[in-house]
Amino acid sequence: MWGRLARRDIWLAREVRWHVVARAGDSEAGKVLRWEFDTEDEARQMVQRLLRADGGQWREQPSKAAEPPT
Numbered sequence: 001m002w003g004r005l006a007r008r009d010i011w012l013a014r015e016v017r018w019h020v021v022a023r024a025g026d027s028e029a030g031k032v033l034r035w036e037f038d039t040e041d042e043a044r045q046m047v048q049r050l051l052r053a054d055g056g057q058w059r060e061q062p063s064k065a066a067e068p069p070t
Contacts, residue, residue, distance in 0.1 A: 018043035
């Protein structure tokens with residue numbers, strides 16, 4: 001099943017703190033999880049854990065992909 005509900009997105013962003021946002025499903029009905037970290041290393045470790053989760057169903061988006069959900 002590769003429809004809108006099967007989509008998975010992860011964003012890594014730095015504002016004042018590092019934020020990791022993971023979304024499973026589409027922007028309307030998807031589940032969004034968020035984490036904040038003090039260091040880039042901690043945030044990247046979470047991204048790696050997420051990438052390994054769910055049997056590797058996550059995929060990297062081009063750098064011009066949609067912005068993370070607000």
